[in-house]
Amino acid sequence: MILWVVSFGGGVFTSFLSEIEPMALRECNKIHQGHGGILVKSFTKVFVLFSLLLVACQPSTQKEASLPEEGTEAIPLEAHLPTGVHLQALYQIPNLIEGQVTSHNEMRYLLYLPDGYWEDPDKLWPMIFFLHGAGDEEFDSTYVLSAGLPAVLQLGEQPEDFPFVVVSPQAFPGSAWWTDDTLAILNALLGEVIETYRVDPDRVYLTGLSMGGYGSWLLATAYPERFAAMVSVSGSGYRTNFIPAEETLCRLKDVPVWAIHGAQDMISALETSKLFVSALKITCGGEVVWTQYEDLGHGGTYERAYRDPAIYAWMLEHSR
Numbered sequence: 196m197i198l199w200v201v202s203f204g205g206g207v208f209t210s211f212l213s214e215i216e217p218m219a220l221r222e223c224n225k226i227h228q229g230h231g232g233i234l235v236k237s238f239t240k241v242f243v244l245f246s247l248l249l250v251a252c253q254p255s256t257q258k259e260a261s262l263p264e265e266g267t268e269a270i271p272l273e274a275h276l277p278t279g280v281h282l283q284a285l286y287q288i289p290n291l292i293e294g295q296v297t298s299h300n301e302m303r304y305l306l307y308l309p310d311g312y313w314e315d316p317d318k319l320w321p322m323i324f325f326l327h328g329a330g331d332e333e334f335d336s337t338y339v340l341s342a343g344l345p346a347v348l349q350l351g352e353q354p355e356d357f358p359f360v361v362v363s364p365q366a367f368p369g370s371a372w373w374t375d376d377t378l379a380i381l382n383a384l385l386g387e388v389i390e391t392y393r394v395d396p397d398r399v400y401l402t403g404l405s406m407g408g409y410g411s412w413l414l415a416t417a418y419p420e421r422f423a424a425m426v427s428v429s430g431s432g433y434r435t436n437f438i439p440a441e442e443t444l445c446r447l448k449d450v451p452v453w454a455i456h457g458a459q460d461m462i463s464a465l466e467t468s469k470l471f472v473s474a475l476k477i478t479c480g481g482e483v484v485w486t487q488y489e490d491l492g493h494g495g496t497y498e499r500a501y502r503d504p505a506i507y508a509w510m511l512e513h514s515r
Contacts, residue, residue, distance in 0.1 A: 276308055279308075279309070281336075281345060281349060282306040282308075284305070285304075286301060286303070286304060286384050287301055288300055292382075295379070297380060299367055302380055302384055305336060305339055305345055305362070306362055306392075312393070320393055321358060321395055321398035321399070322400070323360070323400050324385060324400065324401050324402070325362070326406075326411055327339045328342065328343070329371065335365070339363055343407070343497050345363050348361065354507055360394055362385075364384060366406075371406055373409070378413060378418075396515070397514045397515040400424050401425040403428070404430065405463060405493065405497070408427035408431055409430045409433065411426075413433060419447055422515070424451040424453070426453045426500075427452065427454050429456060429462070429494075431454040432468055432471030438470065438471065438478075441479070444471075445478065445481075449481075451482040452475060454472045454483070454485055455486045455500045457491035458490075459491055460492050462492075486500075
């Protein structure tokens with residue numbers, strides 16, 4: 196497998212201009228979209244071996260550095276991915292998942308490693324698996340970084356103590372999280388991430404907003420053994436007005452759920468979300484928390500929710 200990672204650090208790496216690989220810098224100058232970046236190419240057999248090259252693509256008020264001469268060799272950097280920034284990663288999807296031929300070859304995702312990740316090589320970290328919402332055709336990194344938890348991390352507005360690895364998959368262009376075999380691919384990606392990074396498999400938390408909120412319910416229902424808890428924001432349930440069969444719904448009975456919705460939401464139905472949350476609690480005896488923001492609509496709800504330290508503290512209270 197080949198894994199490419201690109202960071203969006205907002206200017207974190209500008210001091211390394213002298214260590215940039217020439218061709219990568221030229222390509223970044225072509226696309227110049229205003230993000231700092233780091234490019235990582237790794238070949239994975241039994242384990243992932245990282246070889247880092249730094250790429251700066253951010254605009255600057257300083258005089259532009261000239262491109263290195265042809266043939267200049269990049270200075271090797273230590274094989275540690277940077278922490279506290281988003282990295283763009285590429286998961287190569289196997290040809291077969293769960294005995295079925297897969298519909299896509301690759302899935303992109305954003306990776307965030309917490310500060311201190313490299314300090315203790317034996318430490319396993321809790322992980323948040325974040326599913327973004329709809330509203331874009333391509334679901335590129337810029338879009339994923341524009342809302343929800345990735346936006347909070349990008350702006351540095353997360354709680355001071357934020358010990359999570361965060362993985363934010365990018366839906367296939369023009370698709371939803373429940374399209375075709377996407378749920379099975381997400382589960383395979385999750386397994387790959389747990390094996391590749393130092394993630395505690397008993398502290399994996401699922402969350403999503405809007406389309407990702409519905410996707411969280413569907414993914415957790417399909418693979419409840421994966422998750423220690425789930426937070427759905429501005430979209431709870433299965434995108435239907437009908438409660439599924441008890442056998443299906445109660446697959447979530449051992450996954451604590453916190454559902455958050457705005458009373459002014461004109462996109463996702465408040466009462467439908469309430470219906471599914473209530474059914475999970477009453478029919479299955481599931482652990483459920485319901486929060487309703489009386490003054491907020493669809494987008495305002497997830498802007499507030501992912502800035503609430505209580506959500507992350509609640510996650511850490513649960514393990515599988």
